[in-house]
Every structure is written in structure tokens, then in C-alpha cells.
Amino acid sequence: MTDDLIRVLVVDDHPVYREGLVGVFAEAPALVVVGTAADGPDAVREAERLQPDVVLMDVNLPTLSGIEATRTIVRASPHIAVLVLTMVDDHDAVFAAMRAGARGYLLKGATPEEIVRAAVAVAAGDAVFGSGIAGRVLAYFSAERTRGASAEAFPTLTAREREVLELIASGARNQEIARELYVSPKTVRNHISNIFTKLHVADRDEAIALARDAGVGREDQR
Template sequence: MTEERLRVLVVDDHPVYREGLVGVFAEAPALEVVGAAADGPEAVREAERLQPDVVLMDVNLPTLSGIEATRAIVRVSPHMAVLVLTMIEDQDAVFAAMRAGARGYLLKGATPEEIVRATRAVAAGDAVFGSGIAGRVLAYFSAERPGGPAAEAFPTLTAREREVLDLIASGARNQEIARELYVSPKTVRNHISNIFTKLHVADRDEAIALARDAGVGRDVAP
């Protein structure tokens, strides 16, 4: 009996790396690259059009991040497995990808054999982490995480940044946050800019989505 071929969509904004991945899968038995995309919106469109079994997804993409593209793809096609392949190795990015619906997270230092093996594993329904990432995830969950949901979900944020994120996720605007925390609007803007950078999000909507997925948000004082 002929083994069923797994259909793969490759998403990366660097042409040379993207073509290299296509070459990796061309050498792997029972794997077929059915398409490629260079940015987030194209990834979402091609995933819907081609219906691959696995989407190999970078995080840093133009226009729409790989995390948000993953969220959009999984929302419409929950049967589709997304395997993140990126240079970003911090915990926030890993957990954001998992919350968005990714089934695996590898670093770009992974060997071709590791990438192929992980692709097959996520297609089979397994969760896959690269060796360095797996160690960090285990260490995170084995440690006590004081400070509530924001501290647990976003450990790289300062206590003040977590307060600001909490208020953002509750629907507060900058002026309301400034009044609530007794700081200037400029200080609020600086905190929000730092939050966006640390969470690898492009705007307020993405930050809110991540925060609410993590159970962060409370009622704003009138």
C-alpha cells in the first residue's frame, strides 16, 4: 500500500531560507510542498485555498505576524497542524504560539531531519518542541509563578507593564490607564511600546488577544 503523502505549506519571508525548506521536503519521502507564502496574509489565504496538512510558520512576518496568522488559520481550519519554525526562542513567543493554536515550536537551527520528523509528528497530532525550547517550557512550569495570570503568562513583563496590560485587556484607553495608575499619558505610551516589543505583537488588538487568551483583564475603576 502506498503511504499517503503529507501536504505542507511553507511560510517564511526570506526567499533563500524558504526555498531551502522546499528543498528539504523535496528529499523527504511521503511529504509534498504544495505552496509557499512570504507574509501573514498570504499564509492565511494559501492555507485556506490549498488545505495543507501542515503549515510550517515563521513568527516574524510582514503585515501580519506568524502568531496572528496561526490564530487565523486554526480558527477556520482546526484540523490543520501549524509548526512554528523561527529564530525567536523566548518563552513569551512560545506560549503565544501555543495559545494561537500551533502544535509545535522549533528553532531555525534545527537540522533537516528534525524539521521533517517534527512535521510528521504534528500531523499525527503530537506536540513538538525543539530541545532547547522543551527545557525552557519544563523549567517554566516547574517553577512557582507568583503574581497572578499576567505574571504566569508573560514573565518578561515588569510588574508595572503587567498592570498596564491588565488594563488594556479590560478595555481601558491610555487616558484611563494614566488616571488609574497616577502616571502621565506619555509614561503609559512608553509602557505600551515596551509591552508590544516583549510580546512580539504589532498593535493593541494583538496584545489584547494574547492577554485575554491568558485570562488577563479586570474591571476598570470609573
């Protein structure tokens, strides 16, 4: 009797939260939970065995991460839509999930209604990003042009050093850069020192002027 229903596999290592999600889907007329898994290897096995339409996947799982489990599942069964539902809120995890083949990324603060809508949407082939995530994805791609300009103008800098230079030239201070890039302030200082050396500048003001002359990191970008 489930031919017309969207079949869901729920993957989360916290039993209470996992069962809560099962309850959410039990109330949704278009969806049916066909299985659950508590770790990465179990998720891969159950996805292969059950062939669900949607896998609701946490990122932080024992033994095998949700990102790696997603990659394995999608590689073996491209028709399965993986929807990430996690507490992990950083751009590295979002893009790692997308590269692994996930079709959506929600944070665990999402409402039951949002989770159900997202599951239906990814099953239909849409890409879904939760509140705050979508803006980050758009900002990332809109910044591609700037990253390209910095790579062309400053080829001696590493990719990370170009990121730091762009943030400096956009008016960010060291603490802000550290938060943005998820690194320590000491690491930021090291990157800045390397940038000064490679660009042959004496201080931050000279580095900013040089970057802005190249069209990188205008203040109105922040």
C-alpha cells in the same frame, strides 16, 4: 498521487530560506510541498485554499505576524497542524504560538532531519518542541506551583512583580532578572522598589526572607 503524503505549506518571508525548506521537503519521501507564502495574509489565504496537513510558519512576517496567522488558520481549519520554525527564541513567543494553536515550535538552527520529523509528528497530532524549547516549557509548568504560592502570599503584587520577587528570592541579581524577563535593568529596579514598598521591607535581604518564609523562590530552584 499525494493522497498518502503529508501536504505542507511553507511560510517564510526570506526567499532563499523558503526555497531551502522546499528543497528539504523534496528529499523527504513522506512529505510534499503544496505551496509557499511570504507574509501573514498570504499564509492565511493559501492555507484556506490548499488545506494542507501542515503549515511551517515563521513568527516574524510582514503585514500579519506568524502568531496571528496561526490563530486565523487554526480557527478556520482546526485540522491543519501549524509548526512554527523561527529565529525567535523567547518564552513569550513560544507560549503565544501555543495559545494561537500551533502544535510545535522549532528554532531555525534545527537540522533538516529534525524539521522533517517534527512535520510528520505534528501531522500525526503530536506536540513538538525543539532542543532547549522543551526544557523551557517544562520549567514553566513546574513553576506554576511557585507562582500560585506567591499570588496567595503576596496578593498586592502584580504578576510581573511576583516574577521579580521569585527571581530575587532564588538568588538572581538585577542583570540576570533583566535577561530572564527581557526587560531593562532600570525596569527591574523600578519593580524592586515597588515590591519593597508593597511588602513594607527595607532592602533585598528582608524581601528574600519574607518570600522564602512563604515558600517562594528557594535557592535550589535555580
